Amino acid sequence: MATSQGYHSLILQTPEGCRVTHRFFFMAGLPRTGSTVLSAILSQNPKIHSGPASPVCPIMRDLTLGISEGSFTEMSVANRPDFQAEIIGNVPHLYYRDVHKPFIVDKSRDWLHPRNMDLIRAYMTPEPKVLVLLRDKEAIIDSFTNLWKKNGVPPSQIKGLVADATWKVSYYCDEIIPTVKAWQEILNGNSVHRGDSALTNDQFLFVEYEKFMEDPAQTLAGIYRFFQLEPYAHSFVDISADEIENDAVVGPEWKGLHQVRPALAGV
Numbered sequence: 522m523a524t525s526q527g528y529h530s531l532i533l534q535t536p537e538g539c540r541v542t543h544r545f546f547f548m549a550g551l552p553r554t555g556s557t558v559l560s561a562i563l564s565q566n567p568k569i570h571s572g573p574a575s576p577v578c579p580i581m582r583d584l585t586l587g588i589s590e591g592s593f594t595e596m597s598v599a600n601r602p603d604f605q606a607e608i609i610g611n612v613p614h615l616y617y618r619d620v621h622k623p624f625i626v627d628k629s630r631d632w633l634h635p636r637n638m639d640l641i642r643a644y645m646t647p648e649p650k651v652l653v654l655l656r657d658k659e660a661i662i663d664s665f666t667n668l669w670k671k672n673g674v675p676p677s678q679i680k681g682l683v684a685d686a687t688w689k690v691s692y693y694c695d696e697i698i699p700t701v702k703a704w705q706e707i708l709n710g711n712s713v714h715r716g717d718s719a720l721t722n723d724q725f726l727f728v729e730y731e732k733f734m735e736d737p738a739q740t741l742a743g744i745y746r747f748f749q750l751e752p753y754a755h756s757f758v759d760i761s762a763d764e765i766e767n768d769a770v771v772g773p774e775w776k777g778l779h780q781v782r783p784a785l786a787g788v
Contacts, residue, residue: 543617545645546748548628550654551693553664554730556628558785559654561762562741563626566753570617571626572764577613578629581640584609610644624750626652633697638724649724650748653701656730658694662687672776701725723747737785757785 548556548571560571588605596604617625631637632651641649665686669679704725726747733740737757745752 542623543614543620543625544623545613545641546624546626547632547641547649547651548626548654549630549632549651550728551656551658551661551690551698552630553661554654554656554728555733556654557762558760559652559728559733560626560628561760562737562755562757563744564763565755566624568622568750569624569626569753570620570622571628574628574630575616577616577627578631578637578640580616581609581612581644582631582637584612585640606644609640613645624748630693633701651725652728652744652747653698653725654728654730655698658687658690660730661690702727734785760785 548560550556557573560573563569563571584605593602593605596602613625613627629637632641633653638649638651662683666679666683669682674682726744728740728744738755741755742752
């Protein structure tokens with residue numbers, strides 16, 4: 522259902538009998554940028570749920586692309602031409618149906634693609650707010666390499682992993698992030714071009730890894746202003762995550778990829 526603010530949301534019944542309306546925010550950007558520890562910190566707030574990377578974005582995208590012409594015909598014959606929208610729009614609510622916090626930060630690197638931003642606006646909120654996490658790409662590759670060495674990956678295998686990771690990270694740094702920054706520049710009036718008319722200048726907040734590590738309190742204050750939520754007194758020295766990605770599913774070389782440090786370097 523849609524709230525009076527225009528947000529697509531679902532009313533949930535908590536064990537205490539209180540009704541909860543989910544409002545969605547988003548986290549995207551580069552790997553090895555502190556997204557796991559940032560999620561753990563945000564989740565300290567009793568009103569915010571920020572867990573592991575979720576399948577919400579790819580499932581919604583796959584459903585959008587995968588429904589056949591025959592299915593569309595059958596929906597129309599059955600006088601349910603809007604049933605596709607109902608299915609896709611309910612994916613985030615079904616995925617988070619056991620979450621009884623009102624604010625959800627859904628994490629997926631794919632949200633930054635324009636087609637997926639369209640999914641957000643069509644099915645989740647007309648006013649997306651996306652945290653875009655950034656870090657120098659050489660530092661990202663070094664972080665990956667240190668992890669693989671720690672997990673005992675042979676040098677010959679590391680070489681192939683580095684090549685693959687370098688290509689993926691470079692593509693994201695050189696193609697995706699500049700596109701998002703260009704949108705922001707256009708919307709801030711720094712270009713004669715107009716770009717995507719559906720975008721607004723408060724849809725993206727860029728979070729740099731080094732600044733986050735050096736001054737997490739300032740970073741969190743900026744995030745709360747961006748989300749337009751009341752500030753919360755977070756702890757940066759006693760950090761733990763309620764949920765951690767099951768990295769073993771991907772392979773033994775990725776063991777500990779999302780291990781959360783108990784304290785940040787700058788505190």
